[in-house]
Every structure is written in structure tokens, then in C-alpha cells.
Amino acid sequence: MPTHDYLSRAVSTDRDITLEALRVFTYLSRRLQYDHPVPVLQSELADALGMQRPNVNRAIKLLETKRILLRDAKHGRAVTFRLNGELEAGHA
Numbered sequence: 094m095p096t097h098d099y100l101s102r103a104v105s106t107d108r109d110i111t112l113e114a115l116r117v118f119t120y121l122s123r124r125l126q127y128d129h130p131v132p133v134l135q136s137e138l139a140d141a142l143g144m145q146r147p148n149v150n151r152a153i154k155l156l157e158t159k160r161i162l163l164r165d166a167k168h169g170r171a172v173t174f175r176l177n178g179e180l181e182a183g184h185a
Contacts, residue, residue: 100176104161116142117152118161122176130165130173 104110104118120142125131139149153174156162165173 100161104156104159107159109155109159111152111155113144113148114152114155116144117149118156121162121174125162125174125176127176127178130168130175132168132171132173134171 101119101122104115110118117138120138121133124133135146135149135153138144139146142149144152153162157164160177162174163177165175167173
């Protein structure tokens with residue numbers, strides 16, 4: 094299973110990752126785990142990062158497309174996410 098350091102390096106060196114996605118990943122990587130989904134409210138994330146919600150949404154979608162974040166079930170109004178522990182070197 095990759096470490097947070099591995100994922101951080103993979104995300105920061107991927108040329109497709111936008112600055113917005115990097116900011117969202119950096120913030121979420123402190124909260125998310127590999128094995129337990131954590132609820133995330135996009136409005137709280139937008140407020141914490143000083144970003145607009147559409148930009149947060151776009152960043153999350155990019156991180157999901159890259160399979161860095163995995164979406165799980167909804168928890169109330171929040172969507173739960175976890176880090177992808179199955180990423181292999183070079184696939185982030």
C-alpha cells in the first residue's frame with residue numbers, strides 16, 4: 094500500500110493535476126485514510142480553502158478520474174471518500 098508521501102509525490106509530479114486539484118488533495122490527504130471512507134462536504138472544503146464550489150467540484154472530479162480519490166457512499170449531505178491504496182508507481 095502506498096504511503097501519503099508516495100501519493101503526494103505522484104500527485105505533485107503529474108502534469109495533468111491542476112493547482113486547484115493539488116490544493117484539494119493536500120487538504121484532504123491530511124483527513125482521508127486508505128481503509129475508512131471519510132465524509133467530505135464540498136461547501137466546507139471550499140470555505141477552508143477559499144475556493145469556489147465549482148472549482149472544488151472540478152478538482153475532486155479530476156482526482157477521482159486519476160483514481161487518487163475513491164468515492165464511497167453518501168453520508169447525509171456529504172460524500173465519503175478514501176485514498177486509493179492500490180495505486181502502483183507511475184499510475185497516479
